[in-house]
């Protein structure tokens with residue numbers, strides 16, 4: 001018997017002993033407080049054992065500016081364990097909110113998503129990410145005694161692709177009667193600029209994450225990941241998910257990555273590899289725009305189809321990978337700016353992968369923001385730096401109405417303030433969604449593995465759940481999960497950071 005087995009055996013004895021006492025005491029109301037005490041003792045014993053696990057060596061967590069920073073390092077299983085352990089309460093909470101949304105939107109039960117994860121996604125996940133996901137489950141269970149298993153975790157990791165890409169594809173194939181009208185999401189406003197466009201001629205990259213406030217308020221993790229294999233990564237992310245998923249990250253070989261989602265995208269390949277796996281793998285292993293493209297194309301399943309905005313600080317080159325399923329296009333330049341706000345532009349991608357999208361409707365959210373990016377970036381050509389990028393992410397100019405009015409058409413989105421909603425994404429009037437946080441970096445910062453990040457609306461505005469729900473009872477189903485989303489300050493994070501004293 002080695003040390004860890006002996007420790008595990010000891011824990012089992014403690015738990016069995018505790019369960020026996022609890023069982024002996026159950027049914028006797030007078031000893032309810034004794035039962036509570038026993039449950040607490042068992043939980044404390046479990047937590048102590050988990051905290052002493054050798055896999056936690058080198059991992060850490062602290063909170064700053066409304067963000068939770070976690071440092072993960074080592075082999076895939078250990079990194080997963082650290083992730084599950086350090087973020088256990090946030091993973092339980094995030095899973096509850098996300099899974100409720102997936103079931104509500106699709107009218108499918110959770111077993112449906114577990115099955116899709118187990119049968120369709122799991123077999124094609126690279127071994128190292130299978131180990132990491134398994135590790136998350138182990139860390140989570142060790143910390144909280146969670147009931148979640150690896151099928152739950154895989155379905156949860158695929159929360160951007162299963163409900164909005166796989167289910168619509170499946171409904172169409174099954175000719176499902178009365179199927180809900182599901183639309184692929186439109187997430188984010190972003191740009192990457194280089195050469196004569198930026199203040200110092202180097203790359204500047206910025207992104208704000210658009211999603212519903214229910215999930216968005218929980219999108220507050222900064223992951224500093226030092227894997228055994230591949231490059232070191234610094235990215236924002238969601239608790240329990242192994243990819244950034246709103247996608248803003250940099251790696252130690254100088255790759256800079258962000259994206260915005262393609263509106264009205266249609267298509268899914270059940271034989272492909274999950275997008276969250278490809279996106280994580282590409283940030284971990286790509287050192288150039290071409291390598292990034294190659295990894296994203298390998299096993300492309302069409303899930304969470306994005307316009308990837310990329311930068312390589314080593315060469316100063318930027319790129320845009322418009323990744324459809326049937327078609328894709330890559331643009332690259334060393335002197336230019338590439339912006340995104342949820343529209344595809346390659347004629348072939350538009351025709352075969354987003355046939356319903358209307359690029360000429362100036363009043364739609366994607367096109368109005370596209371016009372605003374054009375205007376704002378041109379006005380500031382040669383002056384763009386990280387400080388200016390932060391301001392741009394909080395911009396409230398509505399290019400369709402030609403006035404300041406925070407709504408669904410502004411770079412900093414506030415759809416809860418719009419009577420129009422966003423019909424292209426099936427976001428109804430006053431939908432509680434929009435820009436939920438922002439990030440920015442440049443070549444110099446990337447070399448030093450630093451990013452700026454602001455939690456909440458990048459303009460600094462607050463969303464308050466209670467008055468919103470009182471005014472909009474049609475969103476009452478979200479009440480258990482919808483919380484205030486208060487803006488924090490722009491905060492710098494770097495790899496290897498430790499909490500301030």
Ligand SMILES: [Zn+2]
Pocket residue numbers: 394395396406412413414457458459460461
């Ligand atoms: Zn705003």
